[in-house]
Amino acid sequence: MVESKKLFVGHDANRAGAQLVLLHWLKERKAQGYTNYLLLVDGGSLLEEYKKVAKVWVWKTDRPLWFKIKQRLPGLRQAEEWDKTPSQRKMSQILSSLSEEAFDCIIGNTVSSLSLLRELVTLHVPFEVYVHELSYSISNFTSEEDRKFMANQVSRVYAVSALVKTVLEKEVGVKAEIIDLLPPIIELPEATKNTNDPVRAALRIPANSPIVFSCGLAEWRKGPDVFLEVAKKLIDKMPTVHFIWLGLLDNDYSNELLASKTVWDKNQQVHLLPVCSDSRPYFEAMNLFFLSSREDPFPLVMLEAAHVGKPIVGVRASGGVNDFLKGLDELLVDSWDVHVFVDKIASLLQLSPTALAAYQQDLKKRAVQYSASLFMDRWSQLHSK
CATH class of the missing domain: 3.40.50.2000 (Glycogen Phosphorylase B;)
Incomplete structure (x- = not known):
């Protein structure tokens, strides 16, 4: 049986728990012979690691080199932020590329990916979300529209722990029958034999x-x-x-x-x-x-x-x-x-x-x-x- 073609969606490539879970997941899928596809809201320090195991698109526009240099020089540094919102042209190009791949399933990793998932409804593909957040993060990193989308338009939700499952049901309104408990994945290295500390x-x-x-x-x-x-x-x-x-x-x-x-x-x-x-x-x-x-x-x-x-x-x-x-x-x-x-x-x-x-x-x-x-x-x- 051939596995359906899946698009994973992450909120960024920073070195933190949920992002590492996704990286380990993609590594294991590649090791098992699957081809991975990943759409990120933004980049980060793990981006090159992601690229080793998946075809990657980044939704937001990176800061140009001149802006990065300016922000690092004390005499020139200013408070302004670079607007990373992608142009209509870039958004259209990414959506076109994703459409050509003909995915059977789109899996968001974290609730912070929900706003981007909402941009992908035109692909007419079933959505799933792996939730790694509790009340504080859900309220701070999602909009009311994001939460309604998860409650009403996502076909399956995976909760990383029992408390997450409870929060999704009681605070977000996700139906209990579409929530499954899925503890995380981690790479655990062998213990070192070095006696030095x-x-x-x-x-x-x-x-x-x-x-x-x-x-x-x-x-x-x-x-x-x-x-x-x-x-x-x-x-x-x-x-x-x-x-x-x-x-x-x-x-x-x-x-x-x-x-x-x-x-x-x-x-x-x-x-x-x-x-x-x-x-x-x-x-x-x-x-x-x-x-x-x-x-x-x-x-x-x-x-x-x-x-x-x-x-x-x-x-x-x-x-x-x-x-x-x-x-x-x-x-x-x-x-x-x-x-x-x-x-x-x-x-x-x-x-x-x-x-x-x-x-x-x-x-x-x-x-x-x-x-x-x-x-x-x-x-x-x-x-x-």
């Missing part, structure tokens, strides 16, 4: 100091401010502990976080670092992963932490962490109360080697359930219903 060496963290780690683009939704408050109080309680957050951006919010911690972090025990392409050494160096997110539908970083067998602490109501840690209630808390977090993390950092080994075995088994092959099996079963 480049993270501790680079940050001058003593070998006997426990490390609490978290990562994600620094924004309100991810709770880096909560992370800092917990760090401040836990350092008072456990003076040798260090905290690392990987994911600061070049923006005012990140600058405020840095300024805040500078006031009290006299011994440089909190390390706020920018985004990097290889976070694996941080996962291997840490003792515990702290998921401080207020809203996180199904964080891939949680799976990376589990794959190295380190305990995870998260809030039950934040999203996918509740799905993943089902049966390990002692790793979850019920609120973002800083004192509760401090007590929970402190107790886990003092676990016996036997207890740590038990968590390591359990969490590693859970992580491998999100492999590419198992994801493809799940999705094929859902898609063929």
Whole structure:
């Protein structure tokens, strides 16, 4: 049986969770012999990676080189933004190219792709959407028209976690019978055999100091401010502990976080670092992963932490962490109360080697359930219903 011809639609090519899920999905499809087609609203750092596994169109118009140079020079930098809205000619060309491909199905990845999906109705192709967002993101990154479109004109919706499914039903009005639960896909590298610890060496963290780690683009939704408050109080309680957050951006919010911690972090025990392409050494160096997110539908970083067998602490109501840690209630808390977090993390950092080994075995088994092959099996079963 020949698989139908599918067009995937993503909102951009930035290095973040949903975009990486889509990249892993396309890689696995290519490895299985399928030809991929991808339409992006905008570009980003993963664009060249996408191009290796799919034929790619980008809807928005990139900033010209002269504008990029101007924005980087302090003496010339101005506040104006380049209008990336495509011309009518470019839109017509893309729509014509897509029409010639004769797709049987269009799959939007994230609700942020909905506005572009609405531009594709003239192709007269059934729509599906893979939703990686909860209430805050849905309300901020979609219009009322986008939400109506998903509720009334999309034939199937995949929810990345149980809480996402609930939000889609109760807040967006998507019918329960067209929503399927589809946990994400992740590439999990083999553990390294390197006995060196480049993270501790680079940050001058003593070998006997426990490390609490978290990562994600620094924004309100991810709770880096909560992370800092917990760090401040836990350092008072456990003076040798260090905290690392990987994911600061070049923006005012990140600058405020840095300024805040500078006031009290006299011994440089909190390390706020920018985004990097290889976070694996941080996962291997840490003792515990702290998921401080207020809203996180199904964080891939949680799976990376589990794959190295380190305990995870998260809030039950934040999203996918509740799905993943089902049966390990002692790793979850019920609120973002800083004192509760401090007590929970402190107790886990003092676990016996036997207890740590038990968590390591359990969490590693859970992580491998999100492999590419198992994801493809799940999705094929859902898609063929």
